[in-house]
Amino acid sequence: MKLYPTKPYFSQESIEFIVGNFREILEGKSFLTLGKYCEEFEKRFADYIGSKFAATTNSGTSALEAALTAVDVRGYDVIVPTNTFGATVFAVIRAGGRPVFADCLEDLTVDPDDVKKRLTPNTKVVITVHIGGMLSPATYELVDICRKTGLLLIEDAAQAHGSTLDGKKAGSFGVAGAFSFFSTKVMTTGEGGMVTTDDMEIHNKVLLIRDQAKVNNMNYHETLGYNWRLTEVQALMGITQLMHLDDFIKRRQEIAAIYNEELREFPNLELLEVPSNVHHNYYKYIAFVPHGIDREKLRSNLRKGFNVPLGGYVYEIPCHEQPAFKEYHMATLPKSEDLCRRHIAPPTYYTLTDDEARYIADSLKRGLS
Numbered sequence: 001m002k003l004y005p006t007k008p009y010f011s012q013e014s015i016e017f018i019v020g021n022f023r024e025i026l027e028g029k030s031f032l033t034l035g036k037y038c039e040e041f042e043k044r045f046a047d048y049i050g051s052k053f054a055a056t057t058n059s060g061t062s063a064l065e066a067a068l069t070a071v072d073v074r075g076y077d078v079i080v081p082t083n084t085f086g087a088t089v090f091a092v093i094r095a096g097g098r099p100v101f102a103d104c105l106e107d108l109t110v111d112p113d114d115v116k117k118r119l120t121p122n123t124k125v126v127i128t129v130h131i132g133g134m135l136s137p138a139t140y141e142l143v144d145i146c147r148k149t150g151l152l153l154i155e156d157a158a159q160a161h162g163s164t165l166d167g168k169k170a171g172s173f174g175v176a177g178a179f180s181f182f183s184t185k186v187m188t189t190g191e192g193g194m195v196t197t198d199d200m201e202i203h204n205k206v207l208l209i210r211d212q213a214k215v216n217n218m219n220y221h222e223t224l225g226y227n228w229r230l231t232e233v234q235a236l237m238g239i240t241q242l243m244h245l246d247d248f249i250k251r252r253q254e255i256a257a258i259y260n261e262e263l264r265e266f267p268n269l270e271l272l273e274v275p276s277n278v279h280h281n282y283y284k285y286i287a288f289v290p291h292g293i294d295r296e297k298l299r300s301n302l303r304k305g306f307n308v309p310l311g312g313y314v315y316e317i318p319c320h321e322q323p324a325f326k327e328y329h330m331a332t333l334p335k336s337e338d339l340c341r342r343h344i345a346p347p348t349y350y351t352l353t354d355d356e357a358r359y360i361a362d363s364l365k366r367g368l369s
Contacts, residue, residue, distance in 0.1 A: 001356055005311045006184045009248070009350040014240035022233050030232055034211065037235035042194070044242055045179075048162075049171045051196040053203035056230035056238075057210050060158040060180025063193030065091035066228060067154055067176040068125065070195075070205035073097035076124035081110035082318040083336040084129045088156050089319050089328075091178075097125070101320040103333040107272060108286070108314070108343075109136035111335070112145060125152045128174070130160035131314050132345070133186065133283030135170045137275055143173055154178070158193075159314070161186050162249050164279040171196040181234075184312070186248055186281050187241035189234040251350050252282035255357045259285055259346060262361035268293075268368040272343075284314055284345040289368065295344065298367055306363035311345035 010018070021037070030036055038056050046054035057063040064087070068078070074096030080089055082101040092099045100123070103114040108131040115126055128142050146153040153173065157163075158180035160170035171177030176199070181192035195206045208215070213225025241248075263269055272286040289295055302308040318336040320329045346360050 001307070001359070003308055003347060003352075003356060003360065004349065005309045005347055007349040007351060008183060008188050010237075010240065011244065014244065017240050018233070018236045021236050025232050033229045033231050035232045035235075037232045037239065038230055041235040041238045041242070044239060045194055046196060048242060048245070049169050049177070049196050051172050051177070052198045053196065053200065055195045055203060055206045055210065056235065057193040057195065057206075057228040058230055059191055059228075060178060060182060060193040061087040061091055062210070062226065062228040063180070063195045064088065064154070064156055064158075064178035065095050066206045066209050066226075067178050067195050067197070067202065068092060068095035068097060069209055070202045071125065071152055071154070071175065073125055077120055077122045079110075079115050079118050079123060079126040080319070081127070081129050081336075082320045082333050083108055083110075083131060083315060083340055084156065084319060085158075085315055086319060086322060086324065088127065088129060089325055092127070099319075099325065099328050101318075101325075101328065101330070101333060104336045104339065105136065105138055106335075106339075107134065107136050107138070108132065108339060109134075109138050110142070112138055112141035114333075115142065115145060119149065119151075123151060125154055127154050127156055129156040129158075130163060130170050131284075132272070132286050133159045133161075133163050133281040134272075134274060135160060135163045135165040135278055135280075137165060137277065139165055139173050146174075158182075159185065159283040161281060162245050162279075163281045166277050167279075172198075175199055176202055181238060181241075186252070186283050187238070187245050189230070189237040189241065192230050192234050192238065248350050249281045252348050253280070254354075255348050255352055256280070256282045256285050258354060258357040259361055262358060263287065263364070266365050266368070269364070282348050284311060285348050286314070286343050286345055288339065288342045289344060291342070293342075293368070295342065298344070302363060302367050306367065308360050308363045309347065311347050313340070313343065313345065316340055
């Protein structure tokens with residue numbers, strides 16, 4: 001069998017839809033970028049998330065930076081979980097903010113109590129990252145902190161398409177949510193992003209920023225802008241992927257159920273617990289190996305001995321320990337330092353079969369034994 005860390009899927013119906021409509025674009029019946037299909041994708045995505053507005057961008061990173069720029073973090077502190085991809089921090093710095101790192105909980109979400117410790121009169125934004133696609137119940141505490149202090153909560157929902165907490169979708173808890181459609185995500189356009197919000201002012205600023213800050217579509221600029229536009233063919237991909245997103249998630253949940261069944265009682269592995277009020281899209285299925293296990297040796301042995309490739313980490317080195325952010329390193333963050341070093345992510349993707357999932361689980365147990 002041939003296994004993959006992750007693998008995108010387009011149905012034959014989707015391929016026909018994309019190719020057929022792309023022919024129309026190539027024949028000159030639609031603009032190549034930010035045309036009618038981008039508008040349709042934005043509307044459908046906003047409706048799916050339950051937000052009033054959605055704006056496409058060319059990546060999840062630009063989506064987050066656009067949101068941070070729209071609320072103007074220049075000169076302000078922005079609380080960022082140290083357990084996140086570097087792009088989250090890149091977006092803060094490039095938007096003019098100062099990242100302040102906070103520790104995480106057992107479920108890898110930023111710790112609300114640690115967030116409180118990092119607040120200063122100069123704090124403006126708190127970013128929560130839905131790691132692995134899970135929308136933590138701690139989100140309620142973060143919403144409450146921001147409401148009581150007048151801060152803004154922004155969701156880095158790059159991995160959390162379709163995930164919910166008590167039925168409310170990721171990307172609808174903060175003043176804005178930023179999604180990624182990179183090739184590894186639960187739904188993909190190869191590259192691409194989306195900003196969701198209920199705030200018309202934020203939405204209009206994102207629309208302005210992403211398209212070179214052209215006022216009234218003229219070559220007149222009152223602020224700095226960027227080329228963060230999404231192409232029409234990517235929007236076509238996004239429309240079809242969104243149509244199948246719930247099916248993608250259902251299959252990932254079935255795979256996760258097999259992993260739970262096979263691994264729950266295995267003593268050398270601790271599974272990430274998913275609360276009953278959380279609908280997890282399982283962008284990553286996360287488990288933790290015991291202290292003392294050489295994770296990289298395990299990863300190598302699984303690939304060489306069993307042909308099992310583990311998925312990518314989320315994330316292996318916390319940001320406060322990264323050389324690029326050394327000027328912002330102010331404290332040790334022990335929970336993140338521990339969990340970042342011990343977690344693994346067995347493959348989850350739509351076309352993974354039940355037998356393949358059981359083989360992966362069995363190989364993992366044999367590798368750890």
